Structures are given as structure tokens and as C-alpha cells.
Amino acid sequence: DTAVSQTPKYLVTQMGNDKSIKCEQNLGHDTMYWYKQDSKKFLKIMFSYNNKELIINETVPNRFSPKSPDKAHLNLHINSLELGDSAVYFCASSQGQRSRGYTFGSGTRLTVV
């Protein structure tokens, strides 16, 4: 059984389009995250939600909007995609807000052409 699942795994789209990435966890965790891994493999946090409440919102363009309908789901919507948005986006979850280790999804590779 997949613990943290992301869909789609691959996403190729044109500049200017709007796209969404979905994430679901079945671990019963109460905190979820979006991380971006750039072409140099550097991982940087974008957002964090705890029990549907936004608790971390790093310096991310407002074209990126996370949505958490419940504590098991955290989706990422991106408007007006740009070439620089091409990256691998990882969803993760944890129990509690003191980082005692995350469980990561397998990532969504977004390519903007």
C-alpha cells in the first residue's frame, strides 16, 4: 500500500497553462508538505499544512496555490506556468509539527515547454 501517493508522476505542459498536482497520504499524519527539487537536486520547502491549516508559506510566487480539503490530502495548483517551474515536486507528510521525519511521495516531474 502506497503511504504518500502523488498524481500524476509526469506532467508535460506548455507555458501559460494551469495545472494541478494531487497528493494523498494514508498514514493518518496531520501535517503535509510540498517540496520543490530543482535541476541541481536541491530540495526546498514550499508549503506546509497542519490539519488543513497553512503553517509554512515560503517565498513562492502566488501563482502557486496549495489546497488541503482534509488532512489526508494536499493539492498544488499552479497558474500561468513558466519555464522555471520545471522541477520535481515532492509531497511529504509527518505526524506533528516537530520534524521527526517525513514520509515522501515518489514525486511529480513537471516539464514546462
Add this chain to the structure above:
Amino acid sequence: AQSVTQPDIHITVSEGASLELRCNYSYGATPYLFWYVQSPGQGLQLLLKYFSGDTLVQGIKGFEAEFKRSQSSFNLRKPSVHWSDAAEYFCAVGPMEYGNKLVFGAGTILRVKS
């Protein structure tokens, strides 16, 4: 602000040889410390973690790491590397207080030669 440095971008070791991957962190207090591994095209898998107590922690796949407060280091070791260990390894630190944010190092790519 907290930061993590992994000084080695690439490391190549022979199969069966020992391995040490370096990690140094900058933080005002002792953070939580982690090592993750990422195989090509895969997500990140937690190898081990340190919160407190014994400074030598054991993880999965035969890995261990030692926390050295005086050196602000958390180096990952394995006594005998297998070809399947070839992957990218990330050290990460997280605060012990509210506002959970895991900060990652830039990663070290491990190549294993037979």
C-alpha cells in the same frame, strides 16, 4: 538561519569498501538530524534519524551515523558498500520547535564501482 552543508558532490567507492558521507549543519541549538536516500526517479527514503541520546544511530540497509556536537556534524557511514547503494544521499536538519521545516543539504551522489 539553519543550513546544511554536504561538502562532497560526488563520491565513488569500490564495492565492499567502506563509506563515509559528510554533513555539517548550522543551527542555534541541537536540531533533529536525518539522512535520506534517493534512487534515480524515486522519492526520498529515510535512512536514519537523531533526536537525542546515543550519538551513534543505526539505520536501515546497514547504515549508521554519528552526531558530533563539537563539530556540528552528522556523518553517514557504512562498513561495506553494495552496488545497490548507488544513489543520492541527503542530510537534513529540522527544528525542535513549532513551525516544522526540514532543511536539506545539496546532496551527495554515490557511485559504486565493481
